[in-house]
Amino acid sequence: MSTKKIAIIGGGNLGSAIAQGVLKSGFASAPDIIITKRNIETLAGLQAQGVLTETDNAKAIAAADVIIVALKPYNIKEVLSRVKSAFNPAKHMLISVVTGVSMDELEEIAGPGMPVVRAMPNTAIAIQESMTCICHKNTTPEQAAWVMQLFDQLGVTVSIDEKLMDAATVLGACGIAYALRFIRASIQGGIEIGFDVRTANMIAAQTVKGAAALLISGNRHPEEEIDKVTTPKGCTIAGLNEMEHQGFSSSLIKGITVSYNKILKG
Ligand SMILES: NC(=O)C1=CN([C@@H]2O[C@H](COP(=O)(O)OP(=O)(O)OC[C@H]3O[C@@H](n4cnc5c(N)ncnc54)[C@H](OP(=O)(O)O)[C@@H]3O)[C@@H](O)[C@H]2O)C=CC1
Numbered sequence: 649m650s651t652k653k654i655a656i657i658g659g660g661n662l663g664s665a666i667a668q669g670v671l672k673s674g675f676a677s678a679p680d681i682i683i684t685k686r687n688i689e690t691l692a693g694l695q696a697q698g699v700l701t702e703t704d705n706a707k708a709i710a711a712a713d714v715i716i717v718a719l720k721p722y723n724i725k726e727v728l729s730r731v732k733s734a735f736n737p738a739k740h741m742l743i744s745v746v747t748g749v750s751m752d753e754l755e756e757i758a759g760p761g762m763p764v765v766r767a768m769p770n771t772a773i774a775i776q777e778s779m780t781c782i783c784h785k786n787t788t789p790e791q792a793a794w795v796m797q798l799f800d801q802l803g804v805t806v807s808i809d810e811k812l813m814d815a816a817t818v819l820g821a822c823g824i825a826y827a828l829r830f831i832r833a834s835i836q837g838g839i840e841i842g843f844d845v846r847t848a849n850m851i852a853a854q855t856v857k858g859a860a861a862l863l864i865s866g867n868r869h870p871e872e873e874i875d876k877v878t879t880p881k882g883c884t885i886a887g888l889n890e891m892e893h894q895g896f897s898s899s900l901i902k903g904i905t906v907s908y909n910k911i912l913k914g
Pocket residue numbers: 657658659660661662663684685686687688705718719720721723727745746747768769770771821822
């Protein structure tokens with residue numbers, strides 16, 4: 649268990665999910681986590697588990713060793729600039745999960761020499777099933793190891809070059825929404841062919857989980873596993889080919905590039 653005090657600035661969807669995951673993993677204890685937002689009423693669930701809540705970001709930063717910033721990209725600069733004097737590069741490490749804000753920009757906000765980390769998890773971090781991509785700057789080996797330990801507790805972690813961070817945002821973080829939309833469409837199809845919604849939901853979600861597990865456990869390419877399902881002249885290949893005629897793969901690839909360009913162009 650870590651003894652470092654962790655401040656999460658911006659306790660929204662992702663900030664709260666990180667707090668939940670950290671608690672669930674036992675990596676830090678509830679009183680060592682402080683989470684901020686302006687309206688802390690929405691943090692009642694975390695508060696009930698012993699997590700500290702705060703509206704004053706400067707107070708939270710001063711009490712912490714590690715600061716995780718989960719603010720929106722459009723207000724991070726303004727919000728952190730207001731508490732610039734609370735940052736101490738000799739004491740703090742700043743971890744940002746904010747989309748599209750570079751480590752140089754983070755260092756500029758928090759002060760020269762600040763150890764900074766960009767991490768791109770997804771909302772499955774709440775249940776320790778995140779895919780998290782990270783890169784860092786000015787960190788000591790001890791700090792870098794601590795960050796890996798933290799995110800390893802919360803799912804799978806990979807270190808990447810910062811130039812891939814926007815791509816990681818799309819594939820890993822937006823990817824949760826794409827996968828859920830696939831499952832939703834499967835449920836709708838399942839209802840049309842006879843299942844009630846609850847049964848269709850369970851079958852669709854567990855089937856996607858199984859498909860992902862086949863790739864992860866066997867380190868395989870999807871088409872190898874698809875070949876095992878497609879009987880010649882069978883129903884799978886007939887359905888797959890119709891999906892491709894309707895633009896299935898193409899629409900996913902186009903969606904991914906549109907998401908990516910949205911980050912690049914703002
Ligand atoms: N959601 C996701 O799946 C992912 C999000 N990200 C990134 O994480 C960041 C957060 O996203 P998300 O959690 O979805 O956004 P949310 O809007 O849910 O969370 C942002 C939070 O910041 C709080 N906030 C606003 N102003 C302040 C302030 N002055 N001080 C403290 N807190 C403040 C808001 O609460 P209040 O209004 O009460 O202050 C809000 O809850 C974004 O940069 C996003 O790009 C990255 C990967 C995945």
